[in-house]
Amino acid sequence: MPPLLDVTGLSKVFRLRGPNPFHRRRLTAVAAVDLVLAPGETLGVVGESGCGKSTLGRLIVGDLAPSAGTVRLARRPVSAMTRKERARLVQPIVQDPRATLDPRWRIGALLAEPLVIHGQRNGSADRVREALASVRLPPDIADRLPHQISGGQAQRLAIARALLPEPRLLVCDEALSALDAAVQADIVHLLRRVQAERDTAMLFISHDLDLVRHLSHRVAVMYLGRIVEIGPVDRIGTRQSHPYTRALIGAAPRIDPHRRRTKRATLEGETPSPIDPPPGCAFQTRCPLAIDRCRIQVPPPVRVGPGQIVHCHLAEPAGRDHPPLHRLAGD
Amino acid sequence: MSAETSSGDGRASVPWLVVLACAYLGLLALVAALAGAIATPDDLTSDLRSRLLPPLGFGGTWAHPLGTDELGRDMLARVILSVRTSLFVALVGTIIGAVLGTTLGMVAAWSGGFVDDAVMMLVDVQASLPFIILALAAIALMGSGLGLFIVVVGLFGWERYARIARGMTLAAREDGYAAATAHLGGGPWRISVQHILPNILGTLVVTLTINFPETMLLETSLSFLGLGIQPPNTSLGTMLGDGRTYLLTAWWIAVVPGVIISLAALSTSLLGDWLRDRLDPNLRR
Numbered sequence: 374m375p376p377l378l379d380v381t382g383l384s385k386v387f388r389l390r391g392p393n394p395f396h397r398r399r400l401t402a403v404a405a406v407d408l409v410l411a412p413g414e415t416l417g418v419v420g421e422s423g424c425g426k427s428t429l430g431r432l433i434v435g436d437l438a439p440s441a442g443t444v445r446l447a448r449r450p451v452s453a454m455t456r457k458e459r460a461r462l463v464q465p466i467v468q469d470p471r472a473t474l475d476p477r478w479r480i481g482a483l484l485a486e487p488l489v490i491h492g493q494r495n496g497s498a499d500r501v502r503e504a505l506a507s508v509r510l511p512p513d514i515a516d517r518l519p520h521q522i523s524g525g526q527a528q529r530l531a532i533a534r535a536l537l538p539e540p541r542l543l544v545c546d547e548a549l550s551a552l553d554a555a556v557q558a559d560i561v562h563l564l565r566r567v568q569a570e571r572d573t574a575m576l577f578i579s580h581d582l583d584l585v586r587h588l589s590h591r592v593a594v595m596y597l598g599r600i601v602e603i604g605p606v607d608r609i610g611t612r613q614s615h616p617y618t619r620a621l622i623g624a625a626p627r628i629d630p631h632r633r634r635t636k637r638a639t640l641e642g643e644t645p646s647p648i649d650p651p652p653g654c655a656f657q658t659r660c661p662l663a664i665d666r667c668r669i670q671v672p673p674p675v676r677v678g679p680g681q682i683v684h685c686h687l688a689e690p691a692g693r694d695h696p697p698l699h700r701l702a703g704d
Numbered sequence: 705m706s707a708e709t710s711s712g713d714g715r716a717s718v719p720w721l722v723v724l725a726c727a728y729l730g731l732l733a734l735v736a737a738l739a740g741a742i743a744t745p746d747d748l749t750s751d752l753r754s755r756l757l758p759p760l761g762f763g764g765t766w767a768h769p770l771g772t773d774e775l776g777r778d779m780l781a782r783v784i785l786s787v788r789t790s791l792f793v794a795l796v797g798t799i800i801g802a803v804l805g806t807t808l809g810m811v812a813a814w815s816g817g818f819v820d821d822a823v824m825m826l827v828d829v830q831a832s833l834p835f836i837i838l839a840l841a842a843i844a845l846m847g848s849g850l851g852l853f854i855v856v857v858g859l860f861g862w863e864r865y866a867r868i869a870r871g872m873t874l875a876a877r878e879d880g881y882a883a884a885t886a887h888l889g890g891g892p893w894r895i896s897v898q899h900i901l902p903n904i905l906g907t908l909v910v911t912l913t914i915n916f917p918e919t920m921l922l923e924t925s926l927s928f929l930g931l932g933i934q935p936p937n938t939s940l941g942t943m944l945g946d947g948r949t950y951l952l953t954a955w956w957i958a959v960v961p962g963v964i965i966s967l968a969a970l971s972t973s974l975l976g977d978w979l980r981d982r983l984d985p986n987l988r989r
């Protein structure tokens with residue numbers, strides 16, 4: 374099956390206004406990202422604050438223009454699409470859905486808006502009612518104003534609205550982070566059902582590793598704008614994983630009897646600034662395993678297992694005995 | 705004022721000052737609308753035998769309730785016709801400024817780059833030059849027709865709307881509902897007209913109510929200086945100008961139009977304050 378989303382060599386460099394107006398500093402928020410996503414698939418994106426997750430999402434939905442590389446949706450570059458074409462392929466779901474709702478518009482009108490934009494005015498009242506029902510909102514909510522609904526209802530509404538152009542990809546950026554656990558579970562259920570019914574792909578950006586694990590088929594781990602590891606969810610954090618992934622997952626509080634014996638990799642030091650990233654591997658300044666090569670050369674992608682790709686000089690291609698990662702980690 | 709209206713149930717009760725202001729502005733509007741029927745230029749024939757008669761209550765008679773001016777013209781008829789002229793010029797002028805400024809501001813925000821820089825430079829130039837000097841120059845160069853005069857008055861104050869519209873458009877575009885409409889496929893036109901404009905309308909109306917009295921005063925000043933409304937037409941400004949020389953002997957010639965203008969300016973400001981509170985959706989809970 375051809376991928377729905379195909380991202381190649383994607384980079385975003387922001388030019389910052391600094392003290393010197395003639396020399397603008399460059400902040401690399403996303404660097405040389407490659408990824409593909411199949412229809413109906415969910416890719417979780419994790420990484421610490423400021424690693425470029427949101428920027429990646431904004432590049433994919435077309436909010437930002439890439440500094441290099443391309444984003445293709447259904448084989449066509451997003452940059453070459455009209456607004457409406459793009460809207461029928463990808464929709465964002467954000468953390469604060471209420472901010473996306475015009476405070477002066479009634480819920481019904483807000484839901485009808487995508488239909489009006491796409492010239493589907495006929496029968497829009499029925500479609501609005503269906504849309505409300507599909508996210509389990511009562512029909513009478515259509516007459517209310519955005520400030521008259523709850524946060525959970527607002528998120529359901531935002532999802533219903535985003536689904537009306539029938540996009541094939543949802544980019545959810547911390548979409549559940551502002552909700553309490555019960556509402557979160559509710560929306561997760563909703564997203565799952567939508568995905569099953571429509572074969573919608575999802576890019577699920579979140580800080581919540583457990584949530585990502587729960588919802589994703591595959592996970593991408595970002596560090597300083599780069600994807601350092603991407604692979605099936607059950608292989609993330611295993612022994613073949615990138616040192617950063619293991620530190621990240623080790624840093625998250627988890628109860629896991631098997632992990633108690635192994636030495637937990639913890640992160641030391643500060644994350645380097647994306648304005649002045651270290652040469653070679655982005656993680657080398659904090660990596661407990663770093664060797665000389667890590668300080669010189671950007672590590673190439675290495676396929677360490679089925680569908681699992683790690684950007685690390687120490688990673689060994691799948692199939693070899695005694696990958697040095699294990700030895701050095703002291704297992 | 706604002707504390708009174710924004711506290712709780714401002715929905716039911718309209719402050720009495722606002723009611724008064726509305727009543728006064730309504731009266732002015734009514735006078736302006738019916739001016740042609742109440743008074744005609746014929747009422748302005750001069751009658752030198754009845755020069756400088758005082759208003760009722762100051763020794764005047766019912767024949768001339770507001771007295772007469774230096775040429776013996778009936779002040780009431782003159783005031784009525786002047787209100788019409790002044791309101792018309794100020795209203796059309798304010799609307800020209802508001803529409804022009806808002807449009808330029810929104811266009812600047814959407815286009816960015818050179819267009820944005822050019823508009824903002826114009827804004828800065830306009831804001832830094834004393835407008836009345838520019839108006840004097842323009843009228844001196846191009847003559848003193850009513851049309852040109854209205855356009856000149858209309859150019860006054862556009863930069864405020866431009867600044868506000870640009871800033872708020874940029875802010876609204878950056879995140880939130882405008883971005884959401886764009887994601888759904890809506891274009892700049894839909895976003896500007898259907899979403900941003902209604903949301904910044906409150907601020908624009910407040911600006912308009914601040915600008916309106918100033919525009920009225922500009923009309924007055926220019927007419928006072930003899931560069932605005934030309935005889936035989938009459939405006940509150942020309943009346944003020946005429947009355948200046950008689951301030952000590954026949955104060956009513958200047959004071960009557962002066963009071964009308966001041967009250968109009970005050971009423972518009974009161975109304976503007978109140979409207980801002982009502983139009984702000986964040987206060988409408």
Ligand SMILES: Nc1ncnc2c1ncn2[C@@H]1O[C@H](COP(=O)(O)OP(=O)(O)OP(=O)(O)O)[C@@H](O)[C@H]1O
Pocket residue numbers: 387388389400401402420421422423424425426427428429647
């Ligand atoms: N418009 C911008 N201009 C300049 N720098 C930016 C801009 N947007 C983001 N950045 C920078 O790019 C880097 C990545 O930001 P991004 O918002 O993508 O991080 P994130 O992974 O989403 O973080 P978080 O988890 O806190 O949301 C950060 O260093 C941030 O400061």
Ligand SMILES: [Mg+2]
Pocket residue numbers: 426427428546
């Ligand atoms: Mg983010």
